[in-house]
Amino acid sequence: MKQLTFYKYQGTGNDFIMVDNRSLFFQKNDAATIAFLCDRRFGIGGDGLILLENDATADFKMVYYNADGNESTMCGNGGRCIVSFAHFLGIFSKDTTFNAIDGLHHATINKEGVVALQMIDVLKDTIKKDSNYTFLFTGSPHHVELVNDVKNFNVFENGKNIRYSDQYKPGGTNVNFVEQLSNDSFKIRTYERGVEDETLSCGTGATAVALAMNSLGKTAVNKITIQVEGGEVQVSFDQNDEKYYNVMLTGAAQQVFKGTILIP
Numbered sequence: 001m002k003q004l005t006f007y008k009y010q011g012t013g014n015d016f017i018m019v020d021n022r023s024l025f026f027q028k029n030d031a032a033t034i035a036f037l038c039d040r041r042f043g044i045g046g047d048g049l050i051l052l053e054n055d056a057t058a059d060f061k062m063v064y065y066n067a068d069g070n071e072s073t074m075c076g077n078g079g080r081c082i083v084s085f086a087h088f089l090g091i092f093s094k095d096t097t098f099n100a101i102d103g104l105h106h107a108t109i110n111k112e113g114v115v116a117l118q119m120i121d122v123l124k125d126t127i128k129k130d131s132n133y134t135f136l137f138t139g140s141p142h143h144v145e146l147v148n149d150v151k152n153f154n155v156f157e158n159g160k161n162i163r164y165s166d167q168y169k170p171g172g173t174n175v176n177f178v179e180q181l182s183n184d185s186f187k188i189r190t191y192e193r194g195v196e197d198e199t200l201s202c203g204t205g206a207t208a209v210a211l212a213m214n215s216l217g218k219t220a221v222n223k224i225t226i227q228v229e230g231g232e233v234q235v236s237f238d239q240n241d242e243k244y245y246n247v248m249l250t251g252a253a254q255q256v257f258k259g260t261i262l263i264p
């Protein structure tokens, strides 16, 4: 048995095990152990596990695993949490640039611990608009669908069906159900691939919803509030004919506790 020291973070209720892996001690390709650590009954519990590592060209590197133990695409809330963790470790003081699977991300943190994270640009001609849904990639793949009364919508069943549907094979997708609240605010609930359940928040999902709603003409503003089950985040952006750019995901990220666990 080995002893692992970890930190637990949450960003609007999307929760992550955070490991300082600058010494590269962590066994990376052991999906069973990562899934065990993320298990809410037998392990620590989390929607994912994130390694903070040194990077040759940026302040640090983010390596993200879903709760199923597999490395995945970008996690927006995890990105906000690792910025808070890097700040806690003294890696930067006000603003930082880090490397992730989808490239470099710039971020800032304020005195209240609110993190503003730059997300990837989204080319407008990559946004697929169908009669009842929109699909786009904001670092991770997202199906976005407007529904009535999202509060009482069966996110698990409908989300799972779409996630595993033929159209998204073999990789699958995250699935967001959306209700418009006002000109500049939307309520969303997200089924997350790799967690295989609804989570309390999804950062790349909130970003996808904001851009999709602007793209569909549901809102003309460039700063949108997204209510999620675990709180709210803001998504702001600039755009031209070709793309959405300067896409910022902003919200709180908090360290919850530090601990040690024995791993086989």
Ligand SMILES: N[C@@H](CCC[C@H](N)C(=O)O)C(=O)O
Binding pocket: 014, 047, 066, 072, 073, 074, 075, 076, 077, 078, 140, 141, 173, 174, 192, 193, 194, 195, 201, 202, 203, 204, 205
């Ligand atoms: N929680 C995330 C998304 C994490 C990745 C996702 N589950 C996938 O595999 O696509 C976020 O905050 O963006």
